[in-house]
Amino acid sequence: MLELKDLQKTLVAPSGQSRTLAHKLNLSVNAGEVVAVLGPSGSGKSTLLKIIAGLEAPDSGQVLFGGVDLARTPTHRRGFALMFQDFALFPHLDVLGNVAFGLMEQRVNASQARQRAFDMLQVVGLAALTAQKVWTLSGGEQQRVALARALITQPRLLLLDEPFSALDTHLRSHLREEFSRRIESAGIATVLVTHDAQEARTMAARGFQLDDGRLTNLW
Ligand SMILES: Nc1ncnc2c1ncn2[C@@H]1O[C@H](COP(=O)(O)OP(=O)(O)OP(=O)(O)O)[C@@H](O)[C@H]1O
């Protein structure tokens, strides 16, 4: 289970103006559960995911997983997968290489990693594009590479930032269902950031609005 305890984060702009993105913020997410975070642009949703992932430090408060405080655990040791809003694919690797990367990091042998990456690419409908350079892909294709890359390492926590925003209606509903099923069966705790209230309600058992550094329970 993920637990955020009294998280505090204030940014100070070069002008000296300060802005609180998290004000004594508390949240827990159980294994296999999806919790949605909605909120206006700039309210700090992506920053919150980066704090959970360990890419940004909170000013105070704790991020715990399974009761363990992660303050001293670097990002790559947390066992989390973060899917960035801008995908952040590796430009020097092809589609298969991007998806297999996390498995290679886990020291899965190369042929097995490639096979599992291929299987995952089939799930997101990209099996025909495995050898393509990622910068030649369309936005929706890149988003699906990022989705495949996030799910393949079997993370204990999945952080999804606008994961289906670039997809057409058909793909979006197909992949929402596919992800919901896998998250539940693999028991992955998931934080879903989205602007799409309908998507949030379909996928998440609980939803919160982030505004002025505070989370308000919506459902
Ligand atoms: N490292 C940083 N340094 C300075 N400002 C930052 C930093 N990270 C985020 N910000 C600012 O903090 C605010 C929150 O950013 P964040 O990306 O978390 O918003 P968001 O809720 O994800 O917005 P969107 O819905 O547009 O994706 C923004 O005003 C952003 O410019």
Ligand SMILES: [Mg+2]
């Ligand atoms: Mg964002």
